[in-house]
Every structure is written in structure tokens, then in C-alpha cells.
Amino acid sequence: MGLFSKKPPCPICGGKISWLLPAKIEGEYICNACYNKMDMESDKAINLTMQEFKEYLMFYDQNQLLKDQFVISEQIDFGVWDTKIIFDYLNKLFCMSKNLDKTVFEGSQLKSFTIKEDNVPLFEGSAEGIRRYISTVPERAMTMAPQISQFMMNRQMARTLDRLDDGKANGSTTMQYFDIPEPFQAFNVELYFDHPYWTVIKCDMDGPRFNNTHPDVNDYLRSYQRSMEEIEKLVTALKTVAFPSATEQFVSPGTAATGTVHTPMTPSADAIEEIKKYKTLMEDGIISQQEFDAKKRQLLGI
Ligand SMILES: [Zn+2]
Numbered sequence: 001m002g003l004f005s006k007k008p009p010c011p012i013c014g015g016k017i018s019w020l021l022p023a024k025i026e027g028e029y030i031c032n033a034c035y036n037k038m039d040m041e042s043d044k045a046i047n048l049t050m051q052e053f054k055e056y057l058m059f060y061d062q063n064q065l066l067k068d069q070f071v072i073s074e075q076i077d078f079g080v081w082d083t084k085i086i087f088d089y090l091n092k093l094f095c096m097s098k099n100l101d102k103t104v105f106e107g108s109q110l111k112s113f114t115i116k117e118d119n120v121p122l123f124e125g126s127a128e129g130i131r132r133y134i135s136t137v138p139e140r141a142m143t144m145a146p147q148i149s150q151f152m153m154n155r156q157m158a159r160t161l162d163r164l165d166d167g168k169a170n171g172s173t174t175m176q177y178f179d180i181p182e183p184f185q186a187f188n189v190e191l192y193f194d195h196p197y198w199t200v201i202k203c204d205m206d207g208p209r210f211n212n213t214h215p216d217v218n219d220y221l222r223s224y225q226r227s228m229e230e231i232e233k234l235v236t237a238l239k240t241v242a243f244p245s246a247t248e249q250f251v252s253p254g255t256a257a258t259g260t261v262h263t264p265m266t267p268s269a270d271a272i273e274e275i276k277k278y279k280t281l282m283e284d285g286i287i288s289q290q291e292f293d294a295k296k297r298q299l300l301g302i
Pocket of ligand 1: 010011012013014015030031032033034035
């Protein structure tokens with residue numbers, strides 16, 4: 001008994017069972033080579049029977065064929081966690097790992113997807129269409145400008161006082177960090193499947209951050225724009241493999257829950273002012289012509 005007792009061979013492949021913490025299915029040890037093939041939702045994996053695992057391995061072998069034919073057309077990078085999604089436009093496939101060591105999905109297995117900014121909808125896609133919600137993030141970032149200049153002034157003041165203090169404080173009190181939270185923290189990507197082993201895959205992509213010693217609204221907006229380009233690339237890629245004939249539709253933020261297009265209204269003086277503001281944003285390259293047009297239509301109620 002104990003460590004040196006001989007374990008029976010893997011019931012799946014007859015291979016050797018690892019002596020260190022081998023995986024078990026229905027109380028039977030299985031080898032690492034078999035276990036490492038498992039790529040499915042955790043609650044499905046936990047209750048798996050040996051029979052179900054054998055069926056899964058047949059699915060796994062079939063999936064291997066998709067891996068063999070996979071040609072990468074597009075790769076989307078999720079930053080911090082180094083998650084990547086790779087797409088094969090020709091065969092309409094995608095995989096959540098650039099090494100093709102995870103399940104390869106067929107575009108037709110994607111039922112829908114949503115992309116949110118801290119749970120506020122930004123994109124919703126399905127065969128019925130791609131909905132694009134107008135983000136309030138740039139607007140909210142701009143309203144932070146007074147707080148930011150206040151911070152920079154305080155910081156400057158503290159440095160000056162410190163200098164007058166003749167180094168007694170030894171510089172330790174001067175370091176102030178900007179700690180007001182950004183308009184949002186993360187893009188939440190959710191993919192919903194019609195698939196035997198996957199119902200949903202969720203992953204977050206960090207939103208831009210303020211520089212904590214030299215915060216700047218324009219820097220923030222520029223990195224937000226870069227993130228949005230990556231998000232738009234993802235939407236286009238998902239649409240290409242899963243919903244090629246879906247049309248794109250803009251939805252204004254107030255109608256998020258129902259998704260119905262806003263009702264027309266009479267343009268007010270405020271609306272004209274707002275449009276001017278967005279026009280400047282477009283001219284500065286912070287928003288696209290398309291986004292400007294959408295915002296203008298929304299504000300004019302046309
Ligand atoms: Zn095995």
C-alpha cells in the first residue's frame with residue numbers, strides 16, 4: 001500500500017497512472033494524458049461519468065480534425081491574462097487559444113455574444129443582428145477633467161511645500177497617486193454556445209487606466225480608442241464566422257433594456273451644443289465618423 005503500491009493502468013488508454021495526485025472519474029484513476037484532453041465547462045467536468053468521458057474523447061478526436069485544418073486569419077489579444085482568440089475565416093472556426101490546445105468551435109455553434117463595459121451593454125450579436133450601443137465612457141471621462149486638474153495642482157503644491165521643508169520629510173510625503181476610479185474597469189465578453197460541452201465562456205479585457213502620477217483625459221481617451229479598435233475587431237471576427245449576414249444597428253443608451261430604437265424628438269439647443277462637442281471629438285480622432293453620425297442622429301432624433 002501507500003505510494004509504492006501499483007495502481008491499475010488507465011481504464012481509457014491503458015497508460016501509466018501518475019503517482020502524484022492522479023485525476024479520478026467515478027472513483028477510478030485516469031492518466032494525465034487522457035485527463036489533459038478535458039476542456040469543458042467546470043460543472044459538466046465535475047459530474048462526468050466514465051461513459052460520458054469516453055464519449056467526450058470521441059468528440060475530442062473529431063475536434064482534432066478541425067485543429068488540423070485550422071488556418072489563422074485573425075488573432076484578438078485580451079492583454080493581461082494573455083487570452084487570445086484565433087479565427088479561421090475560411091473554415092468559419094475559432095479557438096480560445098493561439099496554440100489550438102483548446103476546443104475548436106464552429107461559427108454555427110455560437111448562439112450569441114455580448115460585450116459590456118462594467119455590465120453596461122456595448123455590443124450584442126446573434127443571427128438576428130449586431131446591436132451597437134453608444135458608450136457613455138468618453139463623455140464620463142471628459143467630465144473628470146476638473147478633478148484631474150485639481151489633483152495636478154495639489155500634487156504640484158505638495159512638491160513645492162516639500163522643497164521648502166528643506167528635505168526633512170525626505171520626499172516621502174510628496175508622492176500622491178491619482179486614485180479616482182476610471183469610468184469603467186473592464187470589457188466583459190460573453191460567448192453563448194449551442195454545444196454539448198459549453199454553454200457560455202466569459203472573459204474580461206481590462207479597460208484603460210489613468211496614469212497614476214500624471215493622469216490625462218486625452219491620454220485616457222486615446223487608449224480607450226485603441227481598446228475599442230480591438231473590441232471592434234473581435235465583433236467583426238465573431239460576425240464573420242458566426243453571423244455573416246447579420247446587419248449592424250445602433251442603439252442609444254437609454255433604450256438598453258428593450259433594445260427598441262429611440263423615439264424622434266425635437267432638437268433642442270442642448271442637442272446642438274452636444275453635437276458640436278462630439279464634432280470636436282471626431283476632429284481630434286477620438287471618435288469615428290460613424291460614431292459621430294450615430295450620436296448626431298440620436299441627438300437630433302432622426
Ligand atoms: Zn489514459
